[in-house]
Amino acid sequence: MEKLIITAAICGAEVLKEHNPNVPYTIEECVREAKSAYLAGASIIHLHVRWDDGTPTQDKERFRVIMEAIKKECPDVIIQPSTGGAVGMTDDERLQPTELNPEMATLDCGTCNFGGDEVFTNTENTIKYFGKRMIERGIKPELECFDKSMIDMALRLQKKGYISSPMHFDFVMGVNGGISAQIRDFIFLRESIPQDATYTVAGVGKNEFPLAVMAIVDGGHVRVGFEDNVYISKGVLAKSNGELVEKVVRLAKELGREIASPKEAREILGLKPL
Ligand code: KMH
Numbered sequence: 001m002e003k004l005i006i007t008a009a010i011c012g013a014e015v016l017k018e019h020n021p022n023v024p025y026t027i028e029e030c031v032r033e034a035k036s037a038y039l040a041g042a043s044i045i046h047l048h049v050r051w052d053d054g055t056p057t058q059d060k061e062r063f064r065v066i067m068e069a070i071k072k073e074c075p076d077v078i079i080q081p082s083t084g085g086a087v088g089m090t091d092d093e094r095l096q097p098t099e100l101n102p103e104m105a106t107l108d109c110g111t112c113n114f115g116g117d118e119v120f121t122n123t124e125n126t127i128k129y130f131g132k133r134m135i136e137r138g139i140k141p142e143l144e145c146f147d148k149s150m151i152d153m154a155l156r157l158q159k160k161g162y163i164s165s166p167m168h169f170d171f172v173m174g175v176n177g178g179i180s181a182q183i184r185d186f187i188f189l190r191e192s193i194p195q196d197a198t199y200t201v202a203g204v205g206k207n208e209f210p211l212a213v214m215a216i217v218d219g220g221h222v223r224v225g226f227e228d229n230v231y232i233s234k235g236v237l238a239k240s241n242g243e244l245v246e247k248v249v250r251l252a253k254e255l256g257r258e259i260a261s262p263k264e265a266r267e268i269l270g271l272k273p274l
């Protein structure tokens with residue numbers, strides 16, 4: 001079985017210090033959290049950035065500064081900026097980090113309710129626009145799918161030339177408004193992607209570690225981090241993103257799956273070597 005790629009989603013756009021005081025906002029806090037995840041075994045950092053007061057931003061310069069600061073401490077880590085940003089941002093606002101030509105970036109494959117009145121909007125034209133941008137700049141998209149219909153959308157747009165192949169999916173499961181996170185849902189999603197595709201799974205809240213185990217035994221990959229979950233176990237806040245990654249490493253070891261280094265993750269995902 002392929003080695004396990006662990007992605008750490010260290011920050012997100014919605015989670016706050018009120019939920020866990022270790023959620024990073026400042027440059028130094030982002031570096032601290034990325035480094036803790038990297039040292040624990042993460043080969044990819046999925047990155048959102050904030051201003052120092054916690055306000056989410058897609059500002060290109062903020063991304064540049066934080067990406068450079070992370071690279072200083074974690075020289076070979078793969079940094080995967082978000083193009084989802086935060087609910088309500090415009091397409092061009094969200095696309096700013098692609099101007100930095102990162103190796104990867106997320107590409108959200110459909111519109112999703114996020115609870116209350118919040119709607120995360122990704123029209124078909126938005127997805128085409130983002131997909132084209134990533135092809136033009138040689139950025140590998142991580143296809144974020146909050147539901148099965150988003151996989152179908154990605155497959156249709158791949159056939160039309162808006163998304164490159166082999167495809168790499170992220171099943172985001174357990175969002176209020178997206179697919180639930182039961183075993184049958186996981187099997188449904190992983191059986192819906194092409195043979196040559198890879199996938200990672202991001203379980204939201206209490207779904208994070210059960211889904212990690214499913215992906216570990218199935219040969220998929222795993223995303224954890226404060227963006228998705230702030231608890232290390234029931235009612236106990238995680239001290240760092242590194243602590244969440246360490247738990248995945250322990251589970252993988254128990255189940256006989258080795259952890260991929262950033263170099264090995266690049267090989268598995270078909271990224272250029274450093
Ligand atoms: N914060 C959500 C609105 C992504 O990173 O691409 C979008 C999100 C997905 O987190």
Ligand code: ZN
Pocket residue numbers: 009012013046048082084106227
């Ligand atoms: Zn994200």
